[in-house]
Amino acid sequence: MAGSYSFDVVSEVNMQEVDNAVNQAKKEIEQRYDFKGSKTEIEVKDDEIKITSDDEYKLKSVIEILKAKFIKRGISPKALDFGKIDKAALGTVRQTAKIVKGISKEKAKAIAAEIKASKIKVQAQIMEDQLRVSGKNKDDLQETIALLKSKDFGIELQFTNYR
Template sequence: MASTFSFDIVSDFDRQELVNAIDQTVREIQARYDLKDTKTVLELGEESIVVNTDSEFTLDAVHTLLQTKAAKRNLSLKIFDYGKIESASGNRVRQEIKLKQGISQEVAKQITKLIREEFKKVQGSIQGDAVRVSAKSKDDLQGVMQHLKQEDWPVALQFTNYR
């Protein structure tokens, strides 16, 4: 039997689910009466989504649609980082939505500090854009998971490599 157990805290999303959510959003835009003639375009890049539409009103409607479709596909809305709205050619508006992946150093430090203060028998260590949590007892690790789920973090947290 292993002497210590561990898991990793990461901030990631399923890219295929995001592709499906964007695809469903585009289909609904083409089908909805109020959005059909707006010539709205959603482009998924490597690290962002670019929305090009005819007004800020339709941009808000596209945001709502995208968030609804993402939530139905179990994607956290915290992965979207909305940029500023820019004017595009032909009286259109354009917005870049960055996709957040990985835990920043500041958030990782906050997580490890919280683990140190709340759980004396558990160790947290920062490993790149993830946090490794280890302890001698699986019950302690599950307590850490429950505590972290109750907090409101600026990024979406997932727990992986539980062993």
């Protein structure tokens, strides 16, 4: 396999940083005047964040605070996939945000199609929740990384195992 180079395209989230961002958001909510006496909660379970608040306005404010804390901790807000707003007990509203880990098959196919359409001399191979891009020339791989960084696929992409 001499003369062949590759890298992996992945979408990973550091759960410790997610936990830190949620804790910082909780502290800010406790200290803010507009949240005094409100029933606002943020809870992390597995790969989900549950947000509960008094009304939709406060819920949106909590989401903005959470996104700001994510950005400060170096996590892309694209890592959150928000569900619909549900009515909860005692007149409160609830929203669940899934933490996106890995690249779904549909997104991987879209990324592979984009690479193929670019006419760069590399091959893209889908491997479970990541994508391996290989080619004979390192410059082609660099060009592919630049291409993928310039496009928005709705998820945060990282490039690992560059060999």
